[in-house]
Amino acid sequence: MERSIVASVNYFITRLKASMDPLEQLVELLSPRASVWKRLAAEGEWAWNMPADPGIVFGRIISGTCRFTVPGHGSFEAGEGDCVLLAAPTAWTLSSAGSTAAPIDLDDVQPPALREQDGEREPEAQFRVVGGHFELDTANSELLTIFVKPVTRLMAADNPEGSLLDRLLTLVDQEALHDRPGREAVLSRLMEALLIDVLRSPQAGVAPSAGMIRGLADPQIGRVLQAFHADPAAPWTVASMTSIAHMSRSAFLRRFGSLVGQPPMSYVLQWRMATARRALARGTRTIDEVAHDIGYGSVSAFSTAFSRTVGRPPKSWARLAAAT
Numbered sequence: 001m002e003r004s005i006v007a008s009v010n011y012f013i014t015r016l017k018a019s020m021d022p023l024e025q026l027v028e029l030l031s032p033r034a035s036v037w038k039r040l041a042a043e044g045e046w047a048w049n050m051p052a053d054p055g056i057v058f059g060r061i062i063s064g065t066c067r068f069t070v071p072g073h074g075s076f077e078a079g080e081g082d083c084v085l086l087a088a089p090t091a092w093t094l095s096s097a098g099s100t101a102a103p104i105d106l107d108d109v110q111p112p113a114l115r116e117q118d119g120e121r122e123p124e125a126q127f128r129v130v131g132g133h134f135e136l137d138t139a140n141s142e143l144l145t146i147f148v149k150p151v152t153r154l155m156a157a158d159n160p161e162g163s164l165l166d167r168l169l170t171l172v173d174q175e176a177l178h179d180r181p182g183r184e185a186v187l188s189r190l191m192e193a194l195l196i197d198v199l200r201s202p203q204a205g206v207a208p209s210a211g212m213i214r215g216l217a218d219p220q221i222g223r224v225l226q227a228f229h230a231d232p233a234a235p236w237t238v239a240s241m242t243s244i245a246h247m248s249r250s251a252f253l254r255r256f257g258s259l260v261g262q263p264p265m266s267y268v269l270q271w272r273m274a275t276a277r278r279a280l281a282r283g284t285r286t287i288d289e290v291a292h293d294i295g296y297g298s299v300s301a302f303s304t305a306f307s308r309t310v311g312r313p314p315k316s317w318a319r320l321a322a323a324t
Contacts (some may be wrong), residue, residue: 021226021229021230022212022216022225022226022229023196023199023200023212023213023216024196025229026143026147026148026199026212027192027195027196027199028192029137029140029143029274029275029278030136030137030140030141030143030144030195031136031137031140032055032056032134032135032136032188032191032192032195033134033135033136033184033187033188033191035132035133035134035135036132036133037130037131037132037172037173037176037177037187038130038131038132038176039062039128039129039130040109040128040129040130040131041127041128041129042096042109042126042127043126043127044096044126045096045099045100045101046095046096046099046101046127047093047094047095047096047099047101047102047103047104048093048094048095048103048104048105048106048109049091049093049103049104049105049106050089050091050092050093050094050106051091051106052089052090052091053086053088053089053133054088054136054141055088055133055134055135055136055141055144056085056086056087056088056133056134056136056144056195057085057086057089057131057132057133057134058083058084058085058086058131058132058134058194058198059083059084059129059130059131059132060081060082060083060084060129060130060131060169061078061079061080061081061082061083061127061128061129062080062128062129062130063080063126063127063128064079064080064096064126064127064128065077065078065079065080065096065097065127066078066094066095066096066097066127066129067093067094067095067096067097067098067099068084068092068093068094068151069092069093069094069095070086070089070090070092070150070151071090071091071092072090072150073150073151076153077097078153079156080156081155081156081157081159081160082153082154082155082156083153083154083159083165083169083198084151084152084153084154085151085152085154085195085198086150086151087144087145087148087149087150087151087152088141088144088145088150089150094129096127130169130173132172132176134191134195137278137281139277139278139280139281139321140274140277140278143274146211146270147211147212147213148199148211148213149211149213152198152199152201154198154201158201159201164197165194165197165198165201168190168193168194168197169194171190172187172190172191172194175187175190199213200213211260211261212225212260214259214260215256215259215260218255218259220245220246220247220252220255221245221255221256221259221260223244223245224241224244224245224252224256224264225260227241227244228241228267228268228271229271232268232271232272232275232294232295233292233293233294233295234295235295236265236268236295237265238252238253238264238265241256241264252264269305269309270309272294272295272305273305273306273309273310275293275294276290276291276294276302276306276314277310277317277321279293280314280317280318280321281318281321281322283318283321283322287299287302287303287314287315287318290302290314291303302314
């Protein structure tokens with residue numbers, strides 16, 4: 001059984017990596033790790049207070065309907081088969097649609113009674129949801145709010161039974177509910193694949209908020225982003241990006257800023273520094289090597305840029321990362 005799941009994970013990762021390299025790189029920098037995966041159920045009117053989370057919250061409605069209320073992003077209903085991803089949410093509320101019940105903390109939610117269903121014990125409840133919390137690499141956790149929209153909704157009609165997301169969720173659920181050797185490694189790889197698939201979905205790509213995903217969806221800006229992520233150490237300039245986009249300088253700068261949410265060279269700097277933080281945290285590369293790998297011709301130039309962006313010199317940051 002373990003071998004078949006591992007083979008499935010490798011198959012999904014291979015398919016996803018071949019489709020969109022920038023997203024692969026983003027997920028690698030974020031390094032999502034599934035720390036909690038659970039099933040929740042409820043009857044009648046109910047409301048739950050959900051805690052703030054510095055990582056990713058993901059859920060799929062198995063049956064019934066509910067209402068998500070996320071401060072700063074309004075309220076919306078979700079029904080059977082819908083999926084929701086929240087990026088670094090503040091404290092939020094999950095409730096039955098139109099509920100007037102006083103919210104209770106998630107830790108105080110009591111599990112419903114179980115019944116036998118197709119050889120398995122399922123909750124006796126109108127509403128059921130399965131989901132989890134995923135921790136991120138602390139070296140680059142801020143990338144989540146820079147590159148991922150706060151709320152991503154995937155409707156059931158866009159991810160029918162048998163779709164890639166549906167199969168990934170089934171595998172995650174199966175693996176999370178059994179304590180088998182290699183469980184955490186398998187869950188981490190599955191979540192890497194699941195996160196890439198969610199982020200490359202049309203719902204994520206047409207976000208009103210700017211970011212990498214919205215930029216990738218645009219033919220001209222997407223071409224520039226693909227080229228940059230294929231070789232981030234190249235001597236990138238606005239002129240070289242403009243040439244790839246086949247746009248005038250002024251039009252390119254306006255469009256890039258509108259879609260991605262920052263100037264192109266700021267994007268380049270942020271990505272290079274994120275890559276540097278990850279390499280320094282791992283401790284397998286010298287500062288000279290890291291500087292060269294991300295496109296700096298000298299250690300002094302890299303150290304100046306790193307200190308200005310991160311707030312401390314590379315050597316000091318590496319020591320701090322090693323101690324935490």
